[in-house]
Amino acid sequence: MLLKSLKKQKNELANSQRQLELLSNGVFETGELPKFSAQLASLKQFPLKPKTLEILQINIGYMCNQVCAHCHVDAGPDRKEIMTRETMQQCLDVIKKTGAHTLDLTGGAPEMNPEFRWFVEEATKIGVKDFIVRSNLTIITANKKYYDLPDFFKKHNIHVISSMPHWTKGKTDKQRGDGVFNASIKALKMLNAVGYGMPGSELKLDLVYNPSGAFLPGDQAALESDFKKALLSDFSIQFHELFSITNLPISRFLDYLIASENYEDYMYSLVEAFNPEAVGNVMCTNTLSVSWDGWLYDCDFNQMLELKVDSTVQHISEFDKDALENRTICISQHCYGCTAGAGSSCQGTVT
């Protein structure tokens, strides 16, 4: 089981350039599989352009209390990169003037940033229609200073989105670490207790399903039904919706694919499952991703590959809505993950 980030291990896949090379080599270099750009070109959708900005996703740090095997962020306790209050203020200034209706805080574990609560309080004052915090659940019971997070979330009407790879301990712990399943169940009960995830409640609690291995997610609705049945009957836990998210071949998941000799087959299955209908709805068309140090990216995946937006405006401090809406989206073969099957995004399927 992983205890250190790739970066700490000095693994070559901690290097974004190396990852990008790998993603364009082998079957993509020989032409056995078409590059993503060629796939888009055949649909007359290249270059890919954004539509109106709807979601501002802010990664407030790579520090995390977990070291999940599939993490594309390579997050962990040994990562020290966290957003400063100064950069958060720059984000708040943008939130004030943007037409985006959704603010999505992610990480690492966003709650571990010492300025997290301040940021949430300030953002709430500005007012956002949908204020998402991606909580890994175990942070809530990790330390007594986090025990009141369910109440804090409730106070600010936060939309909580949390990961759960399966309704069983075996699969969950394999992907997310020993003890994560039990701690997650405890946290979900605490959230239910203050009203999150209950039928008819305005306190939104959604779960994210990531396959715990080198396979694509199955039907989202069927999985949601299975999760609901199992969590209710086994633990009396309720939640609102399930989002199934495909694992993209980046960082630790890429490392896993290569180490388990599944990389080529996995890329084949992504390409074979390419769905032209998903292209127009991929999240880079309506989302901007902000890194802990304020740089702008088309999505969280591009952030981890250090592919800054293709624009003269690359930092949150210079935010310019028009300049950014006129940019071209940066793509590479990892993008096949978002266009496979029913498509994938931070809010589940896209078709």
Place this chain on the structure above:
Amino acid sequence: MSKSYYDPSDLKKFGNITEWNEELGEKFFDYYGKVFEEGALTAREKSLIALAVSHVVKCPYCIDAYTQDGLQRGITKEEMMEAVHAGAAIESGATLVHSVQMMNKYKKLSM
């Protein structure tokens, strides 16, 4: 060409069989797709049936395909193994039940 009869990468070439008989090939894949659609049985139930039958007929391509399909559906390894045992029980039962015939014959021919 590899030295073994089965090559896992051949499974993805299954569709190519239509090249040597388009009509029958297409009828087959159409039928196959229809069979596994949601119906009186759920697609999930059919996936487990397919997994069990794959083992009984010993098709390595099917075993790979339906193990993967099961994983995608969140089917656990315990559920998969139970399904295979159901197949095994039928297969071995089919062998053993014929021994009733053996017993009958034995009794017929013996004083």
